[in-house]
Amino acid sequence: MHYISATMVARSSLLAHLGIEVREKREAIGLTRERLADQSGLSTRFLAQLEVGQGNISVARLAEVAGALGTTAGELLADAEARLRAAERGPLVALLGVRGAGKTTVGHKLARRLSVPFFELDALIERVAGLDLGQIFELHGEAYYRRLERETLARFVREQTQAVVATGGSIVTARDTYRLLRRHFVTVWLRARPDDHWSRVVAQGDARPMAQNPHAFAELKALLAARETLYAHAHHVIDTSRLDVDGVVDQLAREIGAGSRAVARSAP
Numbered sequence: 001m002h003y004i005s006a007t008m009v010a011r012s013s014l015l016a017h018l019g020i021e022v023r024e025k026r027e028a029i030g031l032t033r034e035r036l037a038d039q040s041g042l043s044t045r046f047l048a049q050l051e052v053g054q055g056n057i058s059v060a061r062l063a064e065v066a067g068a069l070g071t072t073a074g075e076l077l078a079d080a081e082a083r084l085r086a087a088e089r090g091p092l093v094a095l096l097g098v099r100g101a102g103k104t105t106v107g108h109k110l111a112r113r114l115s116v117p118f119f120e121l122d123a124l125i126e127r128v129a130g131l132d133l134g135q136i137f138e139l140h141g142e143a144y145y146r147r148l149e150r151e152t153l154a155r156f157v158r159e160q161t162q163a164v165v166a167t168g169g170s171i172v173t174a175r176d177t178y179r180l181l182r183r184h185f186v187t188v189w190l191r192a193r194p195d196d197h198w199s200r201v202v203a204q205g206d207a208r209p210m211a212q213n214p215h216a217f218a219e220l221k222a223l224l225a226a227r228e229t230l231y232a233h234a235h236h237v238i239d240t241s242r243l244d245v246d247g248v249v250d251q252l253a254r255e256i257g258a259g260s261r262a263v264a265r266s267a268p
Contacts, residue, residue: 013084014080014081014084015053015054015055015056016052016053017053017080017081017083017084018050018053018057018076018077018080019050019051019052019053019054019055020051020053020080020083021076021079021080021083022047022050022051022065022069022076023051024233024235025069025070025071025076025233026051026069028232028233029069029070031068031069033047033048033051036065036068036069039068040061040064040065040067040068041061041064042061042064042065047065050065059073062076062077075179078183079182079183082182082183082184083183091114091116091162091164091186091256092157092160092161092162092163092165092184092185092186093110093114093116093163093164093165093185093186093187093188093252093256094164094165094167094181094185094186094187094188095107095110095164095165095166095167095188095190096167096169096171096172096187096188096189096190096231096234097169097189097190097191097192097231098169098220098223098224098227099169100192101169101190101191101192101240102190102192102240102245102248103166103167103190104120104166105245106190106240106245106248106249106252107120107164107165107166109245109246109249110164110249110252110253111163111164113249113253114162114164114253114256116162116163116164117160117162117163117164118163118164118165118166119156119160119163119164119165119166120165120166121149121152121153121156121165121166121167121168121171122168124152124156125145125148125149125152128148128151128152129148133145136148146174146177149168149171149174149177150174150176150177150180153177153180153181154180157180157184165185167181170227172227172230172231172233173227173230178230178233182233182234182235186235186236186256187233187234187235187236188234188235188236188237188238188252189231189232189234189236189237189238190238190240190248191231191237191238191239191240191241192239192240192241193241236252236255236256238251238252
């Protein structure tokens, strides 16, 4: 009879999550496995093994892979360990996207599907500050808001083990906060065409953007284009222009579950 120690299981699970991090970072920057092999000095076969959690890579080699991906070995391991902790304790899901992405609508339904609470990060920030968002920016400025955003998110991670959270549209531009988010949450970009973002905002009864700024739609398109690369680093990307709300929730629930099962299968 063969006995498998808890240490062996933990090591295998960490390697599985490390493989996911490497693959997702590679795909996010549009790098083929062959190209990554050239830049890191590893064989494509070993990289394939690494990405499915079967490559027991050395620290020196991991540093070379990380450098080719534009990060560090320490960051890759920290992200992998955070994924492992999140998988062990249950789903923390963060929804990303600019206004009109459907974060609140999808968030409520997804939370009910997963039987977890739903929160809006900006509402939590307002509660901490005792001010609404407009007042926060008017009285204290963006730097103060960013500090509150990160502190509120860090506190939330310490206090909550399962939840769906709708984030502010610009959170991806705050590098450290976005890194914190990706380490502790399953991040989801609710992607949509500019026209869909616009029509959803108008359907909510808000015609102010067009009335106050005739260039608002052009600015929305430019904003989406500028943030696309950042949003693409999310763990999942769901095209909400092609699905209704229930379809988005169904697909997302499947993908979250499939990710957990894939990691479980990689363990010995």
